[in-house]
Amino acid sequence: MCRLFAVTSDTPLSPMKALEALDAMREGHDGSGVGLFMRDLGGPFATIKGAPILSGIFTDAGLKKLDALMMDIGFMTKYRMGIRLPDTPPEGTPSRDIYLIRAYDYPRAWENLAEEEKLRRLLKVRLQLREMGETDGDMIVFSFWPDVVMIKEIGDPLTVGRYLDLDRHGITARVIMAQGRQNTNYAINLYACHPFFLEGFATMTNGENTAFIPVKEFLESRGFDGYIGFQSDSEVFVHILHYMSRFLDLPLDAYKHIITPLNDATMDIHPNSRMLRLLKQSCRRLIIDGPNCIIGNLPDGTLFMAQDSKKLRPGIVGGKPGIWAFSSEVCGLDTVIPDRDKSKDVQPMHLDMAMVGPDRKEVRVCRQTDRLSRQA
Amino acid sequence: MSANGQIIPSSLSISDLPWQIRWDQDKCTLCGSCTAVCPVNAIELGVFRKREIKAGTGFAEKPSSSQTVRYGIRQRTSPAYACVGCAMCSLVCPNDAIAPARNDGSDRLRYHINQGGQPRSRGGRRNDSSGLLDQIKFIRISMLTDPALDAGRHTFDVNTLLGRVLEPRDALKHQREHGWMPPVREIYPLVIGGMSFGALSPTMWEGLQMGVAYLNEEMGMPVRICTGEGGCPPRLLRSRFLKYVILQIASGYFGWDEIIHAIPEMKEDPCAIEIKYGQGAKPGDGGLLMWHKVNKLIAAIRGVPERVSLPSPPTHQTQYSIEESVAKMIQSMSMAWGFRVPVYPKISATSTSLAVLNNLTRNPYAAGLAIDGEDGGTGAAYNVSMNHMGHPIASNLRDCYVNLVKVGKQNEIPLFAGGGVGKNGNLAANAAALIMMGASGVQTGKYIMQAAAGCLGSEQDRCNICNIGLCPKGIASQDPRIYRRLDAEKVAERVVDLYLAFDMELRKILAPLGRSTSLPIGMSDALGINDYHTAERLGIRYVV
Numbered sequence: 001m002c003r004l005f006a007v008t009s010d011t012p013l014s015p016m017k018a019l020e021a022l023d024a025m026r027e028g029h030d031g032s033g034v035g036l037f038m039r040d041l042g043g044p045f046a047t048i049k050g051a052p053i054l055s056g057i058f059t060d061a062g063l064k065k066l067d068a069l070m071m072d073i074g075f076m077t078k079y080r081m082g083i084r085l086p087d088t089p090p091e092g093t094p095s096r097d098i099y100l101i102r103a104y105d106y107p108r109a110w111e112n113l114a115e116e117e118k119l120r121r122l123l124k125v126r127l128q129l130r131e132m133g134e135t136d137g138d139m140i141v142f143s144f145w146p147d148v149v150m151i152k153e154i155g156d157p158l159t160v161g162r163y164l165d166l167d168r169h170g171i172t173a174r175v176i177m178a179q180g181r182q183n184t185n186y187a188i189n190l191y192a193c194h195p196f197f198l199e200g201f202a203t204m205t206n207g208e209n210t211a212f213i214p215v216k217e218f219l220e221s222r223g224f225d226g227y228i229g230f231q232s233d234s235e236v237f238v239h240i241l242h243y244m245s246r247f248l249d250l251p252l253d254a255y256k257h258i259i260t261p262l263n264d265a266t267m268d269i270h271p272n273s274r275m276l277r278l279l280k281q282s283c284r285r286l287i288i289d290g291p292n293c294i295i296g297n298l299p300d301g302t303l304f305m306a307q308d309s310k311k312l313r314p315g316i317v318g319g320k321p322g323i324w325a326f327s328s329e330v331c332g333l334d335t336v337i338p339d340r341d342k343s344k345d346v347q348p349m350h351l352d353m354a355m356v357g358p359d360r361k362e363v364r365v366c367r368q369t370d371r372l373s374r375q376a
Numbered sequence: 377m378s379a380n381g382q383i384i385p386s387s388l389s390i391s392d393l394p395w396q397i398r399w400d401q402d403k404c405t406l407c408g409s410c411t412a413v414c415p416v417n418a419i420e421l422g423v424f425r426k427r428e429i430k431a432g433t434g435f436a437e438k439p440s441s442s443q444t445v446r447y448g449i450r451q452r453t454s455p456a457y458a459c460v461g462c463a464m465c466s467l468v469c470p471n472d473a474i475a476p477a478r479n480d481g482s483d484r485l486r487y488h489i490n491q492g493g494q495p496r497s498r499g500g501r502r503n504d505s506s507g508l509l510d511q512i513k514f515i516r517i518s519m520l521t522d523p524a525l526d527a528g529r530h531t532f533d534v535n536t537l538l539g540r541v542l543e544p545r546d547a548l549k550h551q552r553e554h555g556w557m558p559p560v561r562e563i564y565p566l567v568i569g570g571m572s573f574g575a576l577s578p579t580m581w582e583g584l585q586m587g588v589a590y591l592n593e594e595m596g597m598p599v600r601i602c603t604g605e606g607g608c609p610p611r612l613l614r615s616r617f618l619k620y621v622i623l624q625i626a627s628g629y630f631g632w633d634e635i636i637h638a639i640p641e642m643k644e645d646p647c648a649i650e651i652k653y654g655q656g657a658k659p660g661d662g663g664l665l666m667w668h669k670v671n672k673l674i675a676a677i678r679g680v681p682e683r684v685s686l687p688s689p690p691t692h693q694t695q696y697s698i699e700e701s702v703a704k705m706i707q708s709m710s711m712a713w714g715f716r717v718p719v720y721p722k723i724s725a726t727s728t729s730l731a732v733l734n735n736l737t738r739n740p741y742a743a744g745l746a747i748d749g750e751d752g753g754t755g756a757a758y759n760v761s762m763n764h765m766g767h768p769i770a771s772n773l774r775d776c777y778v779n780l781v782k783v784g785k786q787n788e789i790p791l792f793a794g795g796g797v798g799k800n801g802n803l804a805a806n807a808a809a810l811i812m813m814g815a816s817g818v819q820t821g822k823y824i825m826q827a828a829a830g831c832l833g834s835e836q837d838r839c840n841i842c843n844i845g846l847c848p849k850g851i852a853s854q855d856p857r858i859y860r861r862l863d864a865e866k867v868a869e870r871v872v873d874l875y876l877a878f879d880m881e882l883r884k885i886l887a888p889l890g891r892s893t894s895l896p897i898g899m900s901d902a903l904g905i906n907d908y909h910t911a912e913r914l915g916i917r918y919v920v
Binding site for chain 2: 207208210211212213214217218220221222223243247248249250260261263264274275278279281282283284285287288289290291308309310312
């Protein structure tokens with residue numbers, strides 16, 4: 001089973017903190033892979049917030065292809081983080097040429113474009129790179145977005161973290177999401193490793209989405225080029241979040257209503273029953289069946305946790321003002337925030353969504369039986 | 377053969393008949409129940425004369441002969457009176473003295489059943505008991521990565537939608553702007569499919585309606601029943617129970633005078649309107665209610681003279697193309713109820729189904745598409761139509777669903793599949809297979825007849841006399857001497873029984889797949905079959 005850990009902190013933290021939390025939960029995962037998502041970066045990236053950062057794994061040939069394409073578009077390297085690797089990778093981890101984390105200056109030609117258009121083009125470039133890399137397997141691109149870094153690899157999370165020597169490079173972030181397992185439902189593929197990222201939204205999931213195929217088919221047919229991949233049944237969660245936010249303009253608390261709608265009797269007495277029925281009907285193909293615990297992050301930095309309607313996966317949220325963690329198990333929470341008031345820990349149940357906003361003042365639990373914060 | 381009989385081309389012996397009556401003289405009490413009940417008069421009282429010759433053993437005693445007469449059952453052999461194998465004689469025999477038996481060899485009746493140049497017509501279904509749906513397995517069993525659910529303990533939401541479901545962006549836009557929202561009904565995914573009004577006996581019809589009402593109001597299951605063509609009783613039209621009814625209109629427009637006149641007095645809108653363009657059992661043929669069943673009541677409700685055969689032509693007089701049928705019929709029917717009722721067409725499965733579907737996707741008022749496959753049953757059709765015409769439902773439905781996915785409309789136009797669901801008794805498994813191939817729900821008729829009313833028909837050409845109003849169980853007859861055999865209350869009980877059993881079986885399928893929050897429409901990764909080409913064709917897994 002996957003184990004998830006996410007933390008949001010006023011003070012930027014090292015990703016190793018999250019990997020230590022995963023290690024505390026090692027009995028719950030098989031150590032087959034690790035995925036890291038970092039946002040609101042500290043360290044060397046703190047001063048270049050607006051510059052898009054490309055994260056991925058490249059062979060030497062792939063890097064040449066990347067450089068040629070980026071030059072062609074007009075991207076100039078602004079900052080590069082070189083990860084030097086020991087000669088031999090740990091057992092079970094493939095030998096790679098380059099783990100790339102590189103910030104770019106936008107092309108001159110893009111200068112007068114609206115921010116929205118720039119970001120839209122970043123997605124296009126990422127998809128183009130991904131497609132180019134898929135033919136020869138020389139480029140794996142995880143994200144290309146301002147203030148976001150992603151690393152994924154096969155192997156034990158803590159061992160891989162030490163192998164990449166993440167502490168030494170001074171990379172830190174205020175929001176970190178980490179997951180400790182390789183995708184096991186389908187073929188092993190780094191693109192299938194959580195967290196998943198799309199245009200500022202990120203999610204990771206514990207469990208298996210049994211409604212995967214109808215959800216995937218619905219998303220694929222929306223005509224949006226970012227809804228691709230699907231090497232993992234969990235990738236749809238970030239797409240649903242993106243679709244809900246970008247296309248339907250709905251607030252975060254509607255997410256749970258889309259993926260796990262209320263039953264009819266409860267919906268009938270809900271203050272937004274008409275709206276919820278409409279969502280249940282029109283987004284019927286986006287209903288998931290779990291078992292899933294989903295942890296996600298919005299472009300504004302909000303971190304949240306939601307469960308499937310049968311609440312078949314573990315999940316706990318706790319912390320103190322300034323630092324909050326979302327974890328599969330309490331031992332992961334204890335590792336990173338041992339001095340919190342444990343009596344205030346929250347375990348979101350089947351109707352709940354726990355969220356911590358960008359101010360990091362408190363955990364807000366919204367229930368599906370509550371009034372929607374805002375309608376579309 | 378009688379002593380003065382002559383042998384003509386169509387002279388048949390009992391050996392030439394498909395069904396032979398086995399009668400046991402020792403057990404028979406000559407009560408006459410079997411001859412009275414036989415719907416086709418295949419058996420009659422027989423008087424048998426027997427000559428016995430006694431030859432003594434000595435020389436003194438002369439041989440003598442004597443005549444004795446005994447009475448018994450004689451099977452008639454002319455094509456018009458051939459036994460249909462319904463076994464009502466066995467059902468009523470107090471001593472188990474009589475039963476029909478299938479001829480082991482090939483019968484010769486089939487060559488002579490077109491007397492007077494009339495090809496054979498009958499009721500029933502295709503005489504082929506094989507079925508692809510029975511071969512489909514559910515292979516994606518939740519094990520350790522996703523625990524299976526408990527069919528008895530977890531709650532399952534299996535309801536489906538009938539109606540045009542707007543794409544999420546459009547739905548929210550319509551809501552914001554207070555625009556027209558297409559009507560959508562949340563219903564149980566197993567619909568009692570359309571069987572012509574008048575084809576079923578009053579007791580059968582009443583039993584079905586009572587069963588459906590009970591399921592809705594006592595069991596909380598939003599089951600719906602389609603009337604079939606021919607209208608609807610005036611009291612039902614003006615009752616609250618109309619909301620459980622899908623009214624069907626076909627090219628004969630039978631019964632629609634009554635329906636239109638009732639509109640101002642309706643307490644409830646009907647669930648939906650189904651426009652029937654075709655039936656899977658006799659595709660390309662129109663509906664037909666033969667004169668035998670057009671009695672005073674049926675004639676009044678249908679708005680026709682008594683005792684005339686009522687064919688619905690295969691084409692509507694007003695329609696010469698799909699564009700017209702969509703533009704006119706759907707629009708007209710929607711307007712009749714102020715656009716508050718979903719209107720959808722029902723077609724026979726055909727290689728041109730996609731053309732119909734593509735047209736419907738562009739029509740904002742089309743509320744769905746019902747596709748009826750070749751294995752469907754019917755009350756009256758030519759034998760050749762039933763046995764040799766039609767398109768299997770599985771690939772037709774799958775093509776339609778995959779096409780909807782391709783254009784991103786898979787949540788908008790629900791597909792309802794029928795024709796062979798529960799053909800061999802596996803109602804829930806067949807329905808679940810179709811749902812996972814993309815059907816939003818299934819329609820079934822034949823299974824309901826068999827399970828709720830004890831229809832005797834089979835895919836081995838048993839009984840199948842629904843067309844001439846002589847249904848031995850009183851299901852498909854308008855003759856009160858026959859239909860009083862059927863107790864409407866008992867039919868209602870059986871409808872409830874079969875729905876509850878179906879619901880449990882459906883949960884027993886969904887629970888191991890880990891699905892309970894919504895009906896797994898299009899969950900094709902759960903399906904497997906041990907035939908490579910079939911798997912390829914349907915886009916499901918090939919498993920051996």
